[in-house]
Amino acid sequence: MTTISRTKPRVMAEVTDQDSDHGQGSVYRVAGTINIARAATTQREIDAMPDPLTIDLSDINRMDTVGAWIIYRTVRDRGAKVIGASRDEVSLLRQVEEFDVPTRVVPDEPHNFTAILSELGLWIAEAGVTLVGLLGFLGATLIGFANVIRRPKRFRLNAVVQRFDVVGVRALGIIGLMSFLIGIVVAQQGAVQLAQFGAEVYTINLIGRITVRELGVLMTAIMVAGRSGSAFAAQIGTMKITEEIDAMRTIGVSPVEALVIPRMMAATLMMPLLAFWAMLTALFGGGIFVWLQLGYPPATYIQRLQEVIPPTDLWIALIKAPVFGFIIALAGCFQGMLVQGNSEEVGMRTTNAVVQSIFLVIVLDAIFAVFFSSVGWK
């Protein structure tokens, strides 16, 4: 008979081979504790013992449910015999037996070709639904605007002015700093390249045209999307979860009028102002670099800017800016309104709002670029 006797924990089991040749099976005898801390060891030792197995619990003084489970599963799977169990141990074994209800750990996930196809299909369907939803939301917003125009008393001046402050005034610092640095970077990089042709003076053309026509408004749009578009989605999304939006509806306040329109107006009207501010600070930053590094005094810089920037560049920027602002607010409010269920979704929708609005802004910017070039505003 093979016997493993264990006098105290963490001492290698002592195996005495006496008459295993006679096929009498083995006895697993543990002393002391059988618990979760020794679960892996206990399981390994039991696995190493040949059938038929007898488990002797007479030297056990403490057993927890994991220990009991290991004994129980050995009995269940290998038909082992248990001897020497005290009354408490027997009742613990009965308990774990009662809770032997197998469950799966993770949901079934088919990893095959059809799964990929179905995921792709779902993704396309969802993209379509989102697009239709966005159009529907645009319609609802326009109806809201129309209602406000028809009944000007329902216009919420306070909310709109407050949004102007949050979206516009408070963004001046960060947008100014960002544009100032971009002006310097454009000037510095441009000067390095143009110096190779001995055409350093054209650095001013570069700064003037690129910041006014493209970078000022584009960078501002990206900053507003990150700063305000995300905030719109998060605010409205949180209000959806806390049922504030439902409360508004039941009181008779239209969420579109109270929440969406002020944000849309703020983003649409503040964007041109912020973009103009961004152009000025970028030109200022570029001017500093041109003055200190290339030696053109500010008077020359300004005069040269007036000569090289066509007024149409400014018009292009100021036409694009409100459109971008509108798109950013639309995506932010739309994603916020889509939130339902749990707080996790607020984070997801906020991310979506920023990604969607920046993507749409860049697509629109490309369309604008082609359009304005072809109408001759070069």
Next chain:
Amino acid sequence: MIPPGEVPPGCTPVITVHGLRNSFGEQVVHEDLDLAVCKGEILGVVGGSGTGKSVLLRSIIGLQTPDEGEIEVLGENMVGRTEDEAKNIRRRWGILFQNGALFSTLTVAENVEVPIREYFPFIKPPLLDEIASYKIAMGGLPPDAGPKYPAELSGGMVKRAGLARALALDPELLFLDEPTSGLDPIAAAAFDQLVRGLQKRLGLTVFLITHDLDTLHAVCDRIAVLADKKVIGVGTIPELLALDHPWIQEYFNGPRGRAAAQSYEEGAEA
């Protein structure tokens, strides 16, 4: 009745709190608070909103460092411990947070496996999965709950899953923060029975924060009342009623308190 900081005869203290003080800025939540919890009992902690029940729990489990005072859990001093020292204590208790606090990116079964994997990485599947399965069954969940994500569960199931995770390491001590809040009365009563049953079977000590008068009657051995920044009394409901404190009288003798007492007495007679 004995003072809150002392233990009745024949009781081994599992948690002792002495001279606890907690404050947030100007606002003092606890001042000179004493409490002792005995081995193998279910201690209910009650108190009005804002009396610092959850802060007391957070102090005991080490999530909130108190301004002053001594806290001993399972014979170990809890104040001023390093992370490593605290680890040994943490594997001996289980905590059910008020909203379950399940890890949202993991399934229920994976949630239950988290503490086991953390402390006993040598336990591998299938043994690990089997342990998770029976803990889930022990928490009173159906087997199809194992592979579900927390977002797919109802409020009652979230609490049961949280309980299963709290039981994962066979704790000696179980902390429950308002386990029946947000449950319907039937689910709440079932949860009470579950806690009582598990406590008896596993010999647990339970520290239970609750607002639920039915839970107090059905489950708790003793009740600690938090008011005036300290524990004003610990004992059974009749013992507490002997104290002439307005909040205790209002709480247990108010319409809801009386209804709960009556339904419990009727239940006991039947």
